[in-house]
Amino acid sequence: MRVRRGLAGWSAGVVYAVSAAACCAVAARTTAHFDDLQVYRMGGVAVLHDGSRLYQLRLGGVLPFTYPPFAAMVFTGLAVVPWRVAVTVLTGASVVALPAALYLVLRLPGPSRMPTRGQAWTVALAVAAAAIWLEPARATLGYGQVDILLAAAVLYDLSLPDTARYKGLMIGLAAGLKLTPAIFAVYLLITGRRRAAATAAAAFAGTVAAGFAALPASSAWFWAGRFANPGHVSPVQDPQNESLAGALARAMHTAHILPVWLPLAVAVAAAERLPPRRRGARLLPVRGDRPARLADFLDPSLGHRHPGAAGGRPGGRARLPRRERRDGRPHHGCDHGSRRDRLDQTRRGHSAFGLARPAGLGAGAQRVLCPHRAGRAAGRGVEPGPFGRVGCGTGHGGSAAHGSAFPTFPP
Numbered sequence: 001m002r003v004r005r006g007l008a009g010w011s012a013g014v015v016y017a018v019s020a021a022a023c024c025a026v027a028a029r030t031t032a033h034f035d036d037l038q039v040y041r042m043g044g045v046a047v048l049h050d051g052s053r054l055y056q057l058r059l060g061g062v063l064p065f066t067y068p069p070f071a072a073m074v075f076t077g078l079a080v081v082p083w084r085v086a087v088t089v090l091t092g093a094s095v096v097a098l099p100a101a102l103y104l105v106l107r108l109p110g111p112s113r114m115p116t117r118g119q120a121w122t123v124a125l126a127v128a129a130a131a132i133w134l135e136p137a138r139a140t141l142g143y144g145q146v147d148i149l150l151a152a153a154v155l156y157d158l159s160l161p162d163t164a165r166y167k168g169l170m171i172g173l174a175a176g177l178k179l180t181p182a183i184f185a186v187y188l189l190i191t192g193r194r195r196a197a198a199t200a201a202a203a204f205a206g207t208v209a210a211g212f213a214a215l216p217a218s219s220a221w222f223w224a225g226r227f228a229n230p231g232h233v234s235p236v237q238d239p240q241n242e243s244l245a246g247a248l249a250r251a252m253h254t255a256h257i258l259p260v261w262l263p264l265a266v267a268v269a270a271a272e273r274l275p276p277r278r279r280g281a282r283l284l285p286v287r288g289d290r291p292a293r294l295a296d297f298l299d300p301s302l303g304h305r306h307p308g309a310a311g312g313r314p315g316g317r318a319r320l321p322r323r324e325r326r327d328g329r330p331h332h333g334c335d336h337g338s339r340r341d342r343l344d345q346t347r348r349g350h351s352a353f354g355l356a357r358p359a360g361l362g363a364g365a366q367r368v369l370c371p372h373r374a375g376r377a378a379g380r381g382v383e384p385g386p387f388g389r390v391g392c393g394t395g396h397g398g399s400a401a402h403g404s405a406f407p408t409f410p411p
Helices: 002-028 035-048 051-056 069-074 083-106 117-131 135-143 147-159 169-177 182-190 194-214 216-223 244-252 258-273 290-298 336-348 363-369
Strands: 281-285 317-321
Touching: 002 083, 002 117, 002 135, 035 051, 035 069, 035 083, 035 135, 051 069, 051 216, 069 169, 069 194, 069 216, 083 117, 083 135, 083 147, 135 147, 147 169, 147 182, 169 182, 169 194, 182 194, 194 216, 244 258
Parallel strands: none
Antiparallel strands: 281 317
């Protein structure tokens, strides 16, 4: 049995390696031209020369650097090596991170957790062989984005036991590179893991302090409020912005929607946290990616274009009838079985990266507030703003001219 499992794992690994090599070859020949990687290198070069003009630079006169100053500091590593080396390193790291992220999803605590590591790796590699050809992953490779790496970092943090001393560290560092992962620090806080949330906040604060130490002028400009304006990336009214903010902007024919958007966003977020009420029921965790989907629905800058981003099981809880407590099996003669079936269908509806169902809230809420989203795959967001990911499908998160459906973590 062990030999068979070992052969299955190695076979899945070989299949993924061949599939990934073919996908990278195809992605390298697309019109994306590694635009995001060029923007990363532009930011790194700015740090090495005149960091005060970081946010005035434009790649090709069009694409700005829209990430936090700390990200530019990290990207200096990509700027000091030859172009081919930077492409190879970033692409190779993303190819490795994709099955790793899927593995972490399968090993997250919960009722759907894979029993053994070997089985989880086999399934992760087999699924990754197909998942890498999906547009979000393929576009991430073509544009040279870091989204898969950030998704793996967030999932690693979420997979740690709550007693782990440094749980939250990776989330804080990821938020320092792109702001969206910060939504998971909020998730840790509202789920009672205060120490992990504090660790994430401290790590993020450290990235901000490092930015001010190395790039004081650019940091002051960025954190003065510019980062919260979605318009510095693309118009909020962009037709591809499928968030609540985008729907309101188009309906009201204006980008100044904060007075209307804010109370609606608070109401939707509060409704998302309300558990279903049923007498004699108890709470059980349900696999899902509610924090990332909620952020994406409320506003693209908080949402995900990432594998990711997001995909774990954070957040969701569902109620099961009391009669199912002892052995987990439905009580025959009542509707408990159909309820369990619906729960299983709900679990299966969440993919690792939120691709199986539209990002945001439940399907009912999407049909009411954003009917055009129903039945469409999520993950076409843009950089952050006060309203979250604007969903304009930008390449590096800063250009409406280049589309990427991968959950990107905006600046």
